[in-house]
Amino acid sequence: MNLAPLEQSILRTLAYFDLFSFPLSAEELYCFLWRPPALAKDDFLNQLNFLVEQKKIGNQDGFYFLLGTEANVAERIRREKISEKKMKKARRAARLLSLVPFLNAVFLCNSVAAGTANEKSDIDFLVITYPGRLWIVRSLSNFLLRITGMRTYGNSLANRVCLSFFVTEKKMDLANLRATEEDIHFAYWLHQTIPLFDPYYLWRDFIKANQWTARYLPYVKNYKKEVALVKLSKGANIWRRIWERFWQGWYGDLIEKQAEALGRQKMKLSVKEKAEKGDNSVVLNNGVIKLHEDDSRLRVKAEWEEKMKE
Secondary structure (H helix, E strand, C coil), X not given: CCCCHHHHHHHHHHHHHHCCCCCEEHHHHHHCXXXXXXXXXXXXXXXXXXXHXXXXXXXXXXXXXXXXXXXXXXXXXXXXXXXXXXXXXXXXXXXXXXXXXXXXXXXXXXXXXXXXXXXXCCEEEEEEECCCCHHHHHHHHHHXXXXXXXXXXXXXXXXXXXXXXXXXXXXXXXXXXXXXXXXXXXXXXXXXXXXXXXXXXXXXXXXXXXXXXXXXXXXXXXXXXXXXXXXXXXXHHHHHHHHHHHCCHHHHHHHHHHHHHHHHHHCCHHHHHHHHHCCCCEXXXXXXXXXXXXXXXXXXXXXXXXXXXX
């Protein structure tokens, strides 16, 4: 099938989001176009209308989708309402984590950030830390959310926070964590993150550090989901400054080593084995803690490619 580059890009993009029963508005589709040719927005809108007229894609209530998936419009609306409810809990958790010394940003990610959460979904955070204090931040964050009953534990996942991804400010370029060269799921995941607590405006630097996605998503720079940031209160700021001063220098380095040793000791054997495989599902190195044992990126890519063949 010989498709024009823009038509192919539109179908590829809709096919990916169809995996999550998530039709797109025209603005979202434009921002998320996967490997499109250079074009003006008016040309994109004309092509979009043409594809609808030719019955190659569907359109309902302002959303675009693959033919035969009209039911996904109602499903998207339903899931967005669920995600909005979980967002409130995410903000409460981020406000609590603002107390943690050396924790410099909390980004919401995965299904809640993408608006595709269901009733059983947990709330995933990407945490950005001060360099050299990664394990201290992880230990304190886990402790705070555990004692308040907000953290995932065992089979208790729904509406709880999952802390499985930490990076330092110096490791925000995630290109080397791709599961494959054309890691479509990871590229979209990155741009669907939402800053919740970001007093140093690191989300902007995070996006800039991951310019490798521009070759796939040249128009995604126009996309940002606006959410009111959790502010650093005066009391929290004073608390953080006290401990950050106390844990600076050699003494802080000592506490960091102790926190890392304890953290690694408590990890499951399966997690440690995964880290040794080097497939980027589980990463434990200087500046990154990524604990995604059930990494779905290769599976999603395979399903997307199969859908494109259809």
